[in-house]
Amino acid sequence: MSSKLDLYKIFCKVGKSESFSQAAKDLYMTQPAVSQAIMQLEGELDIRLFNRSPKGVSLTNEGSLLFEYVNSAINLIQVGEEKILGFKNLTVGELKVGVGDTISRYFLLPKLEAFHNQYPNIKFKIINGTTRELCSILKSGEVDIAVCNFPLDDSTLELRPCMDIHDIFVCGEKYRQLLSGPVGLDEVVKQPLILLEKKANSRRYVEDYLLSRGIAIAPEFELGSHDLLLEFAKTNLGVACVTREFSRDYLNKGILHEVKLLEAIPPRSIGVCSLRGVPLSIAAKKFVEIIEDKQI
Template identity: 70%
Template sequence: MSKLDLYKVFCTVARNTSFSKAAQELYMTQPAVSQGIMQLERELDTRLFTRTSKGVFLTDEGRLLFDYANSAMNLIHVGEEKLLELKNLTTGELKIGVGDTISKYFLLPYLEEFHNRYPNIKFKMVNGTTLEICALIKSGSVDIGICNFPLEDPALELVPCTDIHDIFVYGEKFKSQLAGTVTLEQVVKLPLIFLESKSNSRKYVEDYMLSKGIKISPEFELGSHHLLLEFAKINLGVACVTKEFSQKYLNTGVLHQVSLTEEIPKRSIGISFLKSVSLSPASTKFVEIIKNQLLD
């Protein structure tokens, strides 16, 4: 077998933890699969699998190799799919990595516009944090990501789209304490509600506050922006939220914005994709739609 074939066999066995199941998936005989794995192990001079009565399992070295080989196979598969999409966007799939909040408050109008123009292109939406989406882009699992900026990754092309602002909000319980203009030092003395620490939005605000010598210790760490608003609504604390995604609560007076002596600097939402790989026709059109609508 060629080296590429060997790695295809290797990844298939690793996913199935079985020579026989891998053979069925690859339309090969089980001895041919076994011989392929032994050939790869000889060439690498490394044992990749542990054979047991319950199946075959990756060794530590095998797991390390699988992470890279599987990403490479995914990228090759993506390349083949993108060739098929050249047929005037009459078929294909657009895979987007995006979080729930950005989907709801930013992405939906562009998805609607794209679908109206190209109804035969399927959408696959993969949910994740900004860092998780970056990993998905680099592994070839998604075509583009819609992420919270700032973001530093030399492998990615970054296209800022719209500015957003981080603010603190509170319910009726804290009205007397926060009615006037206050400092960040005063805010952090109250129970705080933040996104979980792996969130890029949380990291941005936390880094800014640390630059001012202020360390936070949130009372609540949550996994969604909606929960931040709901927790603040029932007076569990003061929540750090995105202003543009909180207008319903602010406009109806359910929550109130903290007036700070110094506002947190704005940041942005944007599109990210691999620099080293050309965008598919579907991805290119989708990015164009977003850019054009933002210019209108």
């Protein structure tokens, strides 16, 4: 008789491979043993989890729902086991970090270098995504921490703000004269706007602030990366909303010009997210300390 956890591990393996025979190979079991385990689990739950056919198996609707939760739980168990292995002086282990492309390039890279120099045997796995995507994979146990755009409203996450950032509007020479001198936000939004796509947390922050001032926007361009915002503005396609701290090179060289506003958009922050109530591994704690070190 298999334990419930063993049954769920077999269930996940079959769900991923959609094959009893492939799951049996992966688990070093016989196919009848895998089939028996699934039948046992279906019997205990009193529900059919898989549709069987000569071509293989597929999850039923009920099976798909169960798979989502069980897979997340098993991932979290594996994370716990991996963290225990890394307790000895950080001589082995892997640190999994979720981070967006822009934050990775302009904020995290020096932190990664400093950590790697101190703990060269710790391997890194970096997963990129939007803030919403990173929070989701953090909850599923796929990463140890996520470095995200704030604000975030999620009681399941512990948030550590690390750096204040400022959302500004920038433009090339074509729009520089039109927006000379301090101008109101209502004047800025009359120009062709270049913004990140709607799912971006920083886009939502700016748009929510503008709406709070009674200003609705309809961007001319919606893009998937901060670097593209800068390049589109450089090409005089419109006025882009960017992060000042991540646009220094363009501003300092005079490639782009910051639009002086009568009322600046309130600053926000970027920081580290972790699961509330779930202890960080020693490696993750050390990395968070480096991230929070403003000297690096």
